[in-house]
């Protein structure tokens with residue numbers, strides 16, 4: 674029994690040694706666990722590569738979006754606003770300037786009916802954040818309203834709008850802001866926006882690509898809910914107006930825009946201060962375009978994007 678136990682122990686010892694030797698021999702031998710390891714390493718390498726590619730992409734500036742176009746590619750909208758000192762002047766200019774600041778690529782030509790710039794308007798322009806040119810010209814005495822005359826007897830803002838046209842054509846006379854006129858070849862459009870009207874931001878995008886003269890309806894004008902061109906097959910064939918429909922251009926000042934290139938090509942086109950009542954717009958437009966060539970905007974003139982408002986508390990305008 675004793676001997677047998679010794680044999681068993683010996684056999685166990687030999688088998689263990691053999692196992693140990695086999696294990697030692699196996700160490701350092703290539704084993705079939707390597708291919709999966711290699712595959713894992715390769716995957717890691719691929720991932721590292723992808724990460725460094727993505728990091729490089731992040732460092733690159735993002736590509737320019739296709740829509741909307743870069744502001745520099747847009748034609749500039751030159752908004753001409755005559756203004757004069759009165760109780761509500763600041764309130765109306767703040768309201769208008771904040772509408773205009775919603776519009777990209779816009780240049781505000783603010784023209785004061787005054788001998789020179791007033792601190793109120795200069796301060797407001799400086800704080801507006803808009804690109805602007807500050808002009809000033811006093812309405813000649815002969816054209817000014819006399820005591821007790823109703824507002825509609827003499828057209829307001831004629832001298833001031835003409836001053837803005839002069840600046841666009843040859844520069845000079847600016848009392849603040851941008852002093853140089855648009856460089857030759859500038860793509861732009863000119864719009865006359867009085868400070869007591871209301872303008873939808875969409876209106877400015879309607880007019881931006883005007884080739885000659887574009888037109889659209891204006892709300893709350895001439896005693897009507899709206900006034901504007903009648904359009905058939907995409908062409909202007911007449912005008913919806915309650916007052917003197919036989920005027921050459923029965924359109925409101927707020928109802929049209931003119932390509933800058935057209936204004937520059939017709940240096941004699943300006944507003945005529947002696948034009949009969951309601952003919953001020955025609956006095957400029959008849960130099961520039963044939964009524965049948967007007968470009969209808971605002972979905973063939975079926976939408977209202979700007980509103981005039983007379984008969985207000987400040988008595989600037991009266992119903993005609």
Ligand SMILES: *[C@@H]1O[C@H](CO)[C@@H](O)[C@H](O)[C@H]1NC(C)=O
Nearest residue numbers: 904905906907908971972973
């Ligand atoms: C205006 O009318 C013309 C002709 O009927 C049409 O071809 C065009 O699509 C219309 N434009 C808009 C913006 O509705």
